[in-house]
Amino acid sequence: MQSILAVDDSASMRKMVAFTLTGAGFHVVEAVDGQDAFEKAQNHAIDLVLTDQNMPRLDGLGLTRKLREHPKFKSTPILILTTESSDQMKQAGRQAGATGWLVKPFDPGRLIEVIQKVIR
Amino acid sequence: MGEMMNEGQSAGGNFDLSQFYDIFFEEAGENLDQMEQMLLQLDLEQADDEELNAIFRCAHSIKGGAATFGFADVAELTHQMESLLDKLRRHELQPTPPMVDVLLESSDALRLLLGRHQGRHVDTPATADLVQRISALANGQAAAIPAATAPPAAPPTTAAPEQPAPTAFAAPSPAAVATPAPAAASTAAPRTTTRLAGERELEIHIGPMEHPGQADSIAELFRDISGLGRIEALPCDQIDKRVYRVHTQSSDGDLLDLFTFHVSKEHIQIVDLDALPTEQVEPAAAAAAAPQAAQPIPGEGTDFGFFDDAPGMPAAEPSNASPTSSTEPASALTEAAAPSETATVATESAPVAAVKAATAASATRAEPRAATPASMESSTLRVSVSKVDQLINLVGELVITQAMLAQKSRELDNASTQPLLAGLADLDRNTRDLQEAVMSIRMIPMSVVFNRFPRMLRDLAGKLGKRVELITHGEATELDKGLIEKITDPLTHLIRNSCDHGIEMPQERLAKGKTEHGNITLSASHQGGSILIEVRDDGKGLSREKLLKKAREKGMDAPDTLSDADVWNLILAPGFSTAEVVTDVSGRGVGMDVVKKNIASLGGTVEIDSAEGYGMSVKVQLPLTLAIMDGMSVRVSDEVYILPLSSVIESFQIKADDINTVAQGAQLVKVREEYMPVIELERVFDVPRFEHNASSPIMVVVESDGARVALMVDELLGQQQVVIKNLESNYRKVTNVSGATILGDGKVALILDTSGLVRRSRH
Numbered sequence: 001m002q003s004i005l006a007v008d009d010s011a012s013m014r015k016m017v018a019f020t021l022t023g024a025g026f027h028v029v030e031a032v033d034g035q036d037a038f039e040k041a042q043n044h045a046i047d048l049v050l051t052d053q054n055m056p057r058l059d060g061l062g063l064t065r066k067l068r069e070h071p072k073f074k075s076t077p078i079l080i081l082t083t084e085s086s087d088q089m090k091q092a093g094r095q096a097g098a099t100g101w102l103v104k105p106f107d108p109g110r111l112i113e114v115i116q117k118v119i120r
Numbered sequence: 121m122g123e124m125m126n127e128g129q130s131a132g133g134n135f136d137l138s139q140f141y142d143i144f145f146e147e148a149g150e151n152l153d154q155m156e157q158m159l160l161q162l163d164l165e166q167a168d169d170e171e172l173n174a175i176f177r178c179a180h181s182i183k184g185g186a187a188t189f190g191f192a193d194v195a196e197l198t199h200q201m202e203s204l205l206d207k208l209r210r211h212e213l214q215p216t217p218p219m220v221d222v223l224l225e226s227s228d229a230l231r232l233l234l235g236r237h238q239g240r241h242v243d244t245p246a247t248a249d250l251v252q253r254i255s256a257l258a259n260g261q262a263a264a265i266p267a268a269t270a271p272p273a274a275p276p277t278t279a280a281p282e283q284p285a286p287t288a289f290a291a292p293s294p295a296a297v298a299t300p301a302p303a304a305a306s307t308a309a310p311r312t313t314t315r316l317a318g319e320r321e322l323e324i325h326i327g328p329m330e331h332p333g334q335a336d337s338i339a340e341l342f343r344d345i346s347g348l349g350r351i352e353a354l355p356c357d358q359i360d361k362r363v364y365r366v367h368t369q370s371s372d373g374d375l376l377d378l379f380t381f382h383v384s385k386e387h388i389q390i391v392d393l394d395a396l397p398t399e400q401v402e403p404a405a406a407a408a409a410a411p412q413a414a415q416p417i418p419g420e421g422t423d424f425g426f427f428d429d430a431p432g433m434p435a436a437e438p439s440n441a442s443p444t445s446s447t448e449p450a451s452a453l454t455e456a457a458a459p460s461e462t463a464t465v466a467t468e469s470a471p472v473a474a475v476k477a478a479t480a481a482s483a484t485r486a487e488p489r490a491a492t493p494a495s496m497e498s499s500t501l502r503v504s505v506s507k508v509d510q511l512i513n514l515v516g517e518l519v520i521t522q523a524m525l526a527q528k529s530r531e532l533d534n535a536s537t538q539p540l541l542a543g544l545a546d547l548d549r550n551t552r553d554l555q556e557a558v559m560s561i562r563m564i565p566m567s568v569v570f571n572r573f574p575r576m577l578r579d580l581a582g583k584l585g586k587r588v589e590l591i592t593h594g595e596a597t598e599l600d601k602g603l604i605e606k607i608t609d610p611l612t613h614l615i616r617n618s619c620d621h622g623i624e625m626p627q628e629r630l631a632k633g634k635t636e637h638g639n640i641t642l643s644a645s646h647q648g649g650s651i652l653i654e655v656r657d658d659g660k661g662l663s664r665e666k667l668l669k670k671a672r673e674k675g676m677d678a679p680d681t682l683s684d685a686d687v688w689n690l691i692l693a694p695g696f697s698t699a700e701v702v703t704d705v706s707g708r709g710v711g712m713d714v715v716k717k718n719i720a721s722l723g724g725t726v727e728i729d730s731a732e733g734y735g736m737s738v739k740v741q742l743p744l745t746l747a748i749m750d751g752m753s754v755r756v757s758d759e760v761y762i763l764p765l766s767s768v769i770e771s772f773q774i775k776a777d778d779i780n781t782v783a784q785g786a787q788l789v790k791v792r793e794e795y796m797p798v799i800e801l802e803r804v805f806d807v808p809r810f811e812h813n814a815s816s817p818i819m820v821v822v823e824s825d826g827a828r829v830a831l832m833v834d835e836l837l838g839q840q841q842v843v844i845k846n847l848e849s850n851y852r853k854v855t856n857v858s859g860a861t862i863l864g865d866g867k868v869a870l871i872l873d874t875s876g877l878v879r880r881s882r883h
Contacts, residue, residue, distance in 0.1 A: 012189070016188065052184075054181075056177060076432055083183070083184060098427065098430060098432075099427065099430045100427060101424060104188065105187035106188070117426075118426070
């Protein structure tokens with residue numbers, strides 16, 4: 001079973017994502033912000049990181065940069081959930097080392113499809 | 121669980137999101153609380169970046185959830201708030217009091233909207249005005265940035281679509297799948313160029329339907345829901361269809377949710393004209409597909425995308441991949457922008473990841489479904505109060521059973537029972553620990569109550585023309601949830617009083633040499649087994665003379681010799697309106713007697729202190745919990761009664777002739793040169809005593825409401841923690857009894873209502 005680290009400061013979003021992904025057969029590790037995610041990433045085998053952008057302590061881009069600095073996560077797929085789909089945001093995501101982006105709000109089915117494009 | 125799994129696996133619109141509503145509502149409420157609190161604390165001149173970010177995040181979080189779960193009105197309003205807050209945090213605008221006001225009002229409106237979605241019957245707030253005011257504030261003062269919603273967005277008039285942004289695509293897929301361009305996609309009507317900031321231009325296709333007239337209800341939606349946008353009907357040559365041009369800031373999902381009230385989803389198509397490439401593309405396959413319905417998706421859509429040189433993409437695409445995305449690995453390897461090392465690792469690590477996943481899988485494969493809930497990690501857990509109460513109840517029963525066993529075990533004393541006794545001693549200790557742990561679940565911090573006051577004071581002080589600062593201490597002090605709920609109203613009363621009647625007008629304060637703004641200090645702390653909450657202000661304080669005068673007018677006994685404490689306590693007397701006397705503010709019955717009554721009903725006490733001209737303080741002392749109490753058990757004849765230990769002052773044995781009978785048969789006992797009423801419990805409860813120890817009765821002195829009485833009992837049995845069982849809900853209210861408990865031997869003992877007994881002695 002593949003593990004996904006779901007990072008969002010909003011509990012409802014996190015639960016929804018976790019429920020959706022669990023239902024699709026993934027193992028889900030939840031984290032409440034970037035910092036929490038980075039710590040949890042050390043102790044779990046993570047196959048994909050799905051992170052919100054706007055969070056306290058450490059945001060999605062910050063988490064992405066931090067993970068990319070770590071040899072263990074050099075090539076782990078990282079998807080950023082964002083409400084902005086502006087060029088600026090995408091540019092920032094690309095520079096931080098993210099794999100891709102998904103605009104919020106999204107349909108749960110859509111989320112699974114996008115994730116399955118990256119990991120199988 | 122199995123069913124839910126299936127649901128989760130089926131992608132698309134039939135995914136049931138309603139199961140997350142409760143958690144969203146709770147979270148939105150918390151976000152609003154937090155936002156309100158931070159707005160109130162915001163220093164407008166020197167707004168802290170982190171604070172502005174945090175406020176923004178609150179609105180952002182609510183918006184995200186609301187949009188996801190389909191609460192369009194909430195999403196709409198928070199979207200506006202977020203736009204304004206975004207400008208504030210980017211320092212494109214300077215925060216002003218009108219902004220704080222409108223944001224606070226919006227937060228009130230959001231509470232109502234959320235309440236309505238939760239099925240509460242509350243007024244529908246007028247959000248249109250708020251939306252307008254917010255966007256005026258966001259735009260009016262920042263002429264340099266016309267777009268209200270997304271500052272970096274492309275100017276509305278340009279043809280370049282804001283999303284998808286072509287640069288981010290490996291290869292932009294022409295027909296945007298999320299919004300399939302229907303065959304009828306009309307470019308016949310000229311596209312308007314004047315638009316509000318952040319607005320999108322859409323074409324809505326309804327049909328084919330038997331009664332296309334139904335579609336007109338959709339146009340009505342735009343009339344009824346202010347802020348939704350504008351709609352106009354476009355000419356359509358097919359009689360079973362309707363086409364509309366819509367300008368809106370709402371998302372496709374939100375619109376779809378609204379439209380499905382009138383027209384079924386299969387008959388709705390939303391075409392984002394902004395997302396269409398400037399040249400008309402080949403119509404997408406299905407005409408009937410709903411925008412977000414499951415369809416094979418190509419490499420990218422309008423709502424997601426992958427960076428072409430990004431780490432993390434799979435090294436090779438399986439057969440069902442679209443041709444565009446299969447080129448990605450190649451580009452990742454050759455693209456100069458990406459460090460070659462990254463790309464190599466990407467290919468190498470794939471098997472490693474697979475191995476890891478396999479190990480994880482083999483560990484959990486046996487029972488994958490059962491294992492998943494446990495894996496949902498989070499540092500907190502939301503549980504309904506009824507579950508916690510059930511737990512507390514069960515622990516209560518366990519405590520009783522344990523006490524019964526302990527009592528029985530005292531009869532055993534031979535060597536063979538030693539292991540049993542040791543086990544029982546362990547059980548005793550563990551039960552106690554368990555009880556403590558379980559009780560702590562119900563404990564919540566005082567901040568829950570304290571947090572509502574800054575806003576209230578701000579509004580009240582504004583109305584009264586006063587300046588007040590609220591200082592809080594000990595927000596982390598924990599109190600039983602039941603008590604927290606009940607203490608809120610009395611505290612609100614006290615704080616209102618302080619602001620209304622205590623704190624002077626700014627000029628008056630300055631004239632007295634005080635600071636212009638008054639201070640109200642609210643603090644909470646633990647004191648032994650109880651909690652002490654204090655409301656203190658530096659206002660005008662209570663006037664001894666006025667209070668005494670007023671008391672006499674009311675026909676109360678108020679000699680000049682009354683101690684200060686007794687004079688202050690006068691304001692707690694029923695019907696004693698302090699308003700006229702102390703502050704000359706008329707028309708507000710403050711009802712301090714009600715405050716006192718409410719707190720007394722929680723087993724608490726109220727203590728007032730004041731210095732005229734300098735302020736006053738009201739101290740409220742409360743037990744930590746309502747479910748368990750330290751009690752003293754006493755025996756009267758064959759019955760055992762429990763006295764709340766907190767009200768027991770002392771106990772002693774007296775000689776029979778220390779009791780004096782006065783008029784109407786009332787008895788008094790002389791204790792250290794002081795007379796005290798005696799209550800014979802045998803008479804109160806009508807339990808005949810057989811072994812009347814007339815020569816040297818035992819007295820237990822209890823205090824309530826500042827008065828003491830001596831209760832005559834046969835024997836003091838000891839002190840113990842008792843689990844309080846409500847008598848009213850199990851039987852009916854009994855005078856002089858506040859509840860019942862079950863003793864170690866399984867018998868029921870009544871818990872005495874000391875304040876009732878004290879009152880009885882007065883009559």
